[in-house]
């Protein structure tokens with residue numbers, strides 16, 4: 566098999582595996598929901614999937630052409646941090662994946678703390694429920710804005726083509742999983758959360774209580790939250806109201822209003838009183 570054909574076969578197998586994982590999560594979260602949904606379906610899901618399609622198209626058009634030549638250069642010229650280390654190719658790639666995962670943690674904190682970045686990340690956080698479709702609910706401009714950062718990550722770390730593909734697959738799978746509304750046995754999830762970002766962890770990050778949102782920034786491995794002491798698993802999911810206090814109108818979740826949101830007048834996201842789920846919904 567030629568290298569190109571082998572690469573295509575690996576990509577196709579990876580894509581199929583991700584598709585199967587997505588379907589399994591979509592069906593699992595309906596059978597065993599972690600939090601009770603508050604919105605009428607399918608309107609919300611269709612909006613999220615449409616925003617997701619626009620975001621994926623933006624990644625393909627903006628990010629991929631930026632990162633591809635950088636991965637080739639990292640390999641050819643042995644440029645970037647991991648390429649200079651006296652390690653085997655697999656060890657370099659494993660370290661590159663780990664460093665990509667860590668720098669995404671830092672980027673996620675920045676998207677909340679830097680007002681310009683928050684305007685776009687807010688579109689993801691105003692969803693009033695959290696499930697597998699939220700994993701795709703990003704503003705397309707958010708993807709375009711993060712592309713130069715992704716290019717800087719790839720160049721500085723020295724990410725190879727193989728490492729980038731592994732990281733992309735891992736990152737996408739993790740995002741689908743931790744946004745899902747899948748109820749896992751609590752003791753199992755506590756164990757899992759030592760290593761990877763889980764649905765209960767990310768549910769707390771999507772809480773309408775600011776102090777809770779400012780935790781669990783990890784998007785892949787959970788090590789970074791443990792390392793920075795930003796890990797929390799102490800909020801019962803049935804008490805969490807998902808969303809942002811200043812943006813509670815379900816009509817604002819639609820595609821057109823979501824795309825316009827970052828360009829309008831910004832509200833003080835956390836100024837409204839802290840939200841908890843009304844007793845009737847618990």
Ligand SMILES: [Zn+2]
Pocket residue numbers: 673677686690770
């Ligand atoms: Zn966030």
